[in-house]
Amino acid sequence: MPATTHPTSETASFDAEALRADFPALEQDVYEDTPLAYLDNAASSQKPTPVIERLDTFYREENSNVHRGVHRLSQDATESYEAARESVARFLNAPDPDQIVFTRGTTEGLNLVSSTFGRMVAEEGDEILLTEMEHHSNIVPWQMLAEQVGASIEVLPVTDRGELRMDLLPEMLTDDTALVAISHVSNTLGTINPMEDVIDAAHADGVPVVVDGAQSAPHMPVDVQALDADFFVFSGHKVFGPTGIGVLYGKRELLEAMPPYQGGGDMIDQVSFEESTYDGLPHKFEAGTPNIADAVGLGTAVEYIMDMDWNAVRAHEDDVLRYATEQVGGIEGTQIVGTAPDKTSVLSFVFDDIHPYDAGTVLDREGVAVRTGHHCTQPLLKRYGLPGTIRASFAAYNTHEDVDRLVDGLHKVRHMFG
Numbered sequence: 001m002p003a004t005t006h007p008t009s010e011t012a013s014f015d016a017e018a019l020r021a022d023f024p025a026l027e028q029d030v031y032e033d034t035p036l037a038y039l040d041n042a043a044s045s046q047k048p049t050p051v052i053e054r055l056d057t058f059y060r061e062e063n064s065n066v067h068r069g070v071h072r073l074s075q076d077a078t079e080s081y082e083a084a085r086e087s088v089a090r091f092l093n094a095p096d097p098d099q100i101v102f103t104r105g106t107t108e109g110l111n112l113v114s115s116t117f118g119r120m121v122a123e124e125g126d127e128i129l130l131t132e133m134e135h136h137s138n139i140v141p142w143q144m145l146a147e148q149v150g151a152s153i154e155v156l157p158v159t160d161r162g163e164l165r166m167d168l169l170p171e172m173l174t175d176d177t178a179l180v181a182i183s184h185v186s187n188t189l190g191t192i193n194p195m196e197d198v199i200d201a202a203h204a205d206g207v208p209v210v211v212d213g214a215q216s217a218p219h220m221p222v223d224v225q226a227l228d229a230d231f232f233v234f235s236g237h238k239v240f241g242p243t244g245i246g247v248l249y250g251k252r253e254l255l256e257a258m259p260p261y262q263g264g265g266d267m268i269d270q271v272s273f274e275e276s277t278y279d280g281l282p283h284k285f286e287a288g289t290p291n292i293a294d295a296v297g298l299g300t301a302v303e304y305i306m307d308m309d310w311n312a313v314r315a316h317e318d319d320v321l322r323y324a325t326e327q328v329g330g331i332e333g334t335q336i337v338g339t340a341p342d343k344t345s346v347l348s349f350v351f352d353d354i355h356p357y358d359a360g361t362v363l364d365r366e367g368v369a370v371r372t373g374h375h376c377t378q379p380l381l382k383r384y385g386l387p388g389t390i391r392a393s394f395a396a397y398n399t400h401e402d403v404d405r406l407v408d409g410l411h412k413v414r415h416m417f418g
Contacts, residue, residue, distance in 0.1 A: 014312035020397045022048040034367040037405040042187050042215060042346055042393035043371050044237045047301075051240060054300040058293045066292055067266055067283070081292050084299025085282070091302040092232065093223040094249050098281040101255070102295050105246035106214040107137040109233030110181070112248055112285065113210055114141035116258040117231070121208065122178040124150030129177050129207075131156045131164055131193075132383055133186040136376040138212045142181055151178060158383065162189035162338035166197065173205045180209045184216035188377045188391065189338030190321070190346030192216070199228050208254070214238055218395065219317060219344045221310050224249050241301030242294035248285070255281050262287040313396045317345050320394050324403045328392075331410050333418070337389050348375075348389040354417045356388045362416060363390075366409040 020026050025046045030036045038046060058080065064073035066081045082097070089097040103109045118141075122128060128142045132155050139153075146153055156172055157165045173180075180202045185192050199209045208230040216222060217234035224232050231254070236245040250258075260267055260278055264287040269277040278284045324347050329336055337348040351359060360372035373388040374381050381388060392406055 014309065014316040014396075016316060016397055016399050020399075022050070023397055024049060024052070026397060030367050030369075031365065034365075037368045037402045039392040039394065039398065039402060039406060040369045040371050041218070041395040041398070042238070042375075042391065044243070045218060045240050045395050046397070047242070048240055048304055050304055051242070051297050051300050055242065055293055055297045058296050062296075063293070065289055077292055080296045080299075081290070084295045087299040087302050087306075088247055091217075091222070091306060092247075092249055093225055095225060096252065099249055099252055099255060101248040101250070101282045101285045102290055103233070103246040103248050104244055104291070105235040105237070106212060106233045107235075107246075109231075109246055109248035110137055110210070110212065111141045112261045113231050113233075113250075114145045116261055117208075117250075117254060118142070118145040118179065119149065120258065122146070122149050122151045125176060126151040126178040127154045127174065127176045128152070129154045129156060129172055129180045131182050132158045133162070133164075133189060133191065133377065133380050134181070134183055135187055135212065135214070136378070137214075138181050138183060138210075139379070155379075158189075158191075158380070162186065162191045162340045162343075164191075164193055164198075166194065169198065169201055173202060173207060177202075177205065177207050180207055181212070182209065183212040183214075184222075185213075185219070185344060185346075186338070186377075186380075187215050187346065188348055188375045188380055188389065189340065190343035190348070190393075191338060191340040192220075192342045192344055194342075195227055195229075203228065215344075215346070218305075220314060230254060236294065236298040236301065239298075239301055240304060241298040245291050245294035245298045247298075252281070255285075258285075260284050260287065264288045266290075308396070314344075317394055317396060317398075320398050320400065320403065321345055321347060323400055324392060324394070324406065327403055327407045328410065331407065332414060334410070337384060337386065345394045347392045347394075349392075350386060350389050351413070351417075354413060356390045358417060359390050359410070359413045362413045363406070363409040366405065366412065368406050368409045370406070 023046045062076045064077045066078040085097045085100045088100050202209045210231045211229045213232050213234040218239045230251050232249040237243040267284050267287040269279050333352045334349050356372040371391040
């Protein structure tokens, strides 16, 4: 069950310090007498004690395979595994837990859709519409599909501020558009894309939409029914959950029409050497022994998040981002990359004359964990003429003090290389 130290919807204000007590990794010194300021949450969030303890309990008391055994441990494991699926369905407001497929993460979810649904809808001469801000995981699978079927990739550009050129969307949705694949929130810019507008425009032309929700699921309520998303994917390790587990949501009629992604145990109905038939949703897409323990851990993580006051969390994260933007922007020689008015929890920036890797190395010795490089968005950074950025990314447990640690470290960077 979620810890009770953090505020619920009945609490008047959000207490980040109380929340931090649930995350043991935040209490460590990464070097002698150098406490950790963890600002790399867009890459992976830290894990609260309830998730850690749930994994420990599973391995101590329930560890067994699922769906196949009549003995008690197998039944317990199966019950916990499917309960996690139900938790994720409520987290996304999915109509039915059967529409929740467990994957290894966002990347596998996108590859699953491109390798199955993509082959159903894309053919020679068609176009697959992406945006200029996509993560490599939402580019490469579609490039592979396009090469295999003879389709082409079209790209909706972004402005200097990091907003989609929505004015170009109507003309880029053509009779040849097979599907749209788009990130809900940019992992490099923090831009929140107008997903409802994109989906409505695409659906008006009969075009399905695949939503990469890796960066939105940790920071805002996601209602897949209200979005009318055809597919939505996210990763467990960015929502306080374990690594190696993720989620694919799809509309039932699409999932039912899609062929299996992989063959093997647990996705079958009947097997003979003449032919095989497949199980129903969601098991058709979960071949072999799944990542049972981490699925259970993910269930605990989303329950933990759902116990929080989303409005209070979002207000707190926005406050931290606003403070960080002001403080970092005031340092001599810095340039903020991504200044869209509607953004969340990501601050990318560069020094005019200092390489991001050099800055990141100095910050690490100060105990400040940030990400430096291209953030798996090389086409986006090429658009800005940059080899990489320094990226500070925030979660609900981050505070102004973490930002102050970042700023102090950046002043040392400026002094060392200036």
